[in-house]
Amino acid sequence: MAAPPEGTPCWADAMFTDVEGAKRFYGDVLGWTFAEASAGSGDYTEARADGRAVAAVVPPMPGQEGTSQWCLYFAATDAAATAARIRDHGGELLMEPMRIGDLGTMCLARDPGGVVFGLWQAGTHEGFGAVAEPGAYCWAEVFTREPEKSDAFFPAVFSYRSERLEDGADFRVYDLGERGVLGRTRMTDDLPPGTPPYINVYFTVADCDEAVVRATDRGGVLRFGPTDTPFGRFAAIGDPQGADFSVIDLTTTTGGTPTTADVE
Template identity: 75%
Template sequence: MAVQPEGTPCWADAMFTDVEGAKSFYGAVLGWTFGEASTEFGNYTQAYADGKAVAAVVPPMPGQDGPSQWCLYFASPDAATTAGRIRDNGGEVLMEPMRVGDLGTMCLGRDPGGVVFGVWQAGEHEGFEAAPEQPGAFCWAEVFTREAEKSDAFFPAVFPAYTAQQMEDDGVDFRLFNIRETAVLGRMRMTEEFPPEIPAYINVYFTVADCDEAVAKATELGGVLRFGPMDTPFGRFAALSDPQGAHFSVLDTTTTEGEMPKLTDV
């Protein structure tokens, strides 16, 4: 798969204290298989769906112990330039651009509302290999934040190709970020329904052939159902947490219901 346009979600990984437990869980729920751990890069282990790279899991480095969470990476032609934009627009660079062998260059940032994300300047590793509609593949992501205005200003400033559309719904504050005519990222304002201890985060979605089956398997293995399953015009989805607390969602794009929401350019 070719290098994606700047600002396109291109990779996802998560840090787990119990890597073998994570591999067992996601293998059962999403059908992933796993490659050999790369000792050169902290036992970073890639996950595959039908032989195509879709994500990675890794144990925490010394001193990095904390709650497990998925990190979404956005494509950049120059990680150092993107890091500068993160700083210039009120964000924080948590990890300076770092070369990862011949694979590429990464950095980690945080938006002014607390959303942590990654930046990936591709080398030999260009990112996701599987198409979004393939079961087990990454297919969508949404920024969940209580400070929507900050994210709304920040992400288009960091990724200048973004244009934005607001969903016309008085009950939900939801925005789409597009590159050209393609939606690449959503932004949802967190309401009082979210417990205050849940920080702002990016929720990643993985494609499944059957949402209900995936939910049943996840909860059977110790995952927690947070929301759904629910039918939408985009597919049937559910929000989950894995046994180690990392939030993610599953989406069956073949099961759709209802009309697409109206969107207004902003």
């Protein structure tokens, strides 16, 4: 399988103080199984859905303990060149491009509004082994209190086009070519006070309501939903260690697809 085009979401991981607890939670909620931890890579543990790589969990490095959060990685053909564009457009590098053996090269960064994300230049590890299937990644949205900064930054770094939905909401879709690859929404007071800006990752499930029950029974917190949309029935959840994510049943849709305007 060829590496995805630059700017395509290609991987997701999260640091958890209680990695075994995270494995139990996501194994029960999303049906994940887990590979053997890689001691040489900080006990980085790959999560799998139907045998294919879909995400990873890892313990925090010393000094990075705190609330967990999912990190989304974007494909880069040249991580050093993309890192330079991040700097040029007001972003901050949290980790310079670093080669991970023959797997690839990673980089961590933050947009001018505080949204943390990663870059991944593929080597032998090309990224998601499955998307839009039960247990696998399917979508993500930038949640920010300063949307104008993200709207200037991400299209400049990844050559996205930006389209605004015509329903009055402050929501945009970033397109790569002819395909929407990332959403951007303004954070509201519905989120817990002090919630930092972040990228909300959506994982596919066969039944949204059943996934919510499994999550809340195992210590998760329902943030929003379940609710029907033209794209699927979804719910936003906080896991027991504070990492926010969403689940979506792509087969249950309601209404027509919203129209967009202001292609940039």
